Amino acid sequence: MEHEDIGQAVVRLDAVKKYYMVGEFVVKAVDGVSLAIAQGEFTAIMGPSGSGKSTMMNLIGCLDVPTGGTIYIDGEATSGMDEEELAYLRNRKVGFVFQQFNLLGKLTALENVMTPLLYRGMPSGERKERAASALERVGLRDRMLHRPNELSGGQKQRVAIARALVTGPSLLLADEPTGALDSSTGLQIMEEFENLNNDGLTVVLVTHDQSLGMRCRRQIRVRDGHLEGGGEDVL
Template identity: 75%
Template sequence: MANSVIRLQNIKRYFMVGDFIVKALDGVSVDIKRGEFTSIMGPSGSGKSTMMNLIGCLDTPTSGLIDIDGENTAGMNEAELAYIRNRKVGFIFQQFNLLGKLTALENVVTPLLYAGVPSRDRRLKAIEALERVGLSDRMQHRPNELSGGQKQRVAIARSLVNNPAILLADEPTGALDSKTGNQIMELFEELNSEGRTVILVTHDRELGMRCQRQIHIRDGRLEE
């Protein structure tokens, strides 16, 4: 499909645990179109984290084809996968994953260092990303000086700074109170309305149902 930003075709991901084969994903096929706001939902152990890791190029499948923004990643080596991760996928995690000794601005600059962006452009791009998430007055604060919601906004700014094709959020409101979590969901909705592809991985049904589309997974297979 020409307008698909993610395409999984008959993906299998098996692990050996002792003498047993665990089928984390067992023949999953799915297309996610550019600009969709999609949730991947399922109970613990359903395979949703495995699916997220494959979409985010953090893992490779046992078999099947994965196309991320026009590139077949299934046979890529680690260096090639790292390039795709840095350029095409923005990650947001439940625990924020910020570097404690760096300011908000320095945390957002970090992906640009890996991308080889010239120093004069890095600061401007990072400032722009922090302004986009409403943190223009917190740029010089370190994570321990920020609230949970502010930390997550820094993490979202960091995920946006390379202008990736995909924003991949893993339980992004799990460490936040309900009011702050709602504000973060509203921010994702805004970003999606600007044309960004947003994928939310969650076991929270209420959050998942706020997305335009839901993908339900159980025991490594998609549920209709």
């Protein structure tokens, strides 16, 4: 079809809605959003807080299920999947990077990166090997056996990136990944994403930061649960 030239859509949202009940009121966090993110894109989902961008990220990452509409990951509809199937999908297709790093404090950097592979039932030796090479890729070869509390903020976020990469996901989802970092470290992390995207990885960055968003090749703006721009042009 018309977007075949930019490759298959890694993510496609088709009239997706997410409504919450808060007390007696219905909150329409995401209200009829359609968009597609193609293989190899570097996309920013931007919007002020409360705009529904985090809910959108959760839906794309299969952490949440929509109230209406359909989400496709790598062409596969996620509607009707149960928790086991969604977990399987997250493990294979999506790599998460969070604002607060979300590393497991008792584990070393290497063990943290090994964790997603554990849920595939991969043998320990192979897990270790893959995790080590992922950490090497983000420049933390000599920090592998350190625990999170022995690492700087930038290093923690690199461990998180390595953990997201290690499974070879179709999509890297980053939620305000520089939000907890000082600006120069933030820029380094941003460069890391740019490098990964140059290597062909599809990256979706959720941010309220204009300057960060503008560094991405494509911007999708969200306000009050609707797309303000950037969503339709690839559909």
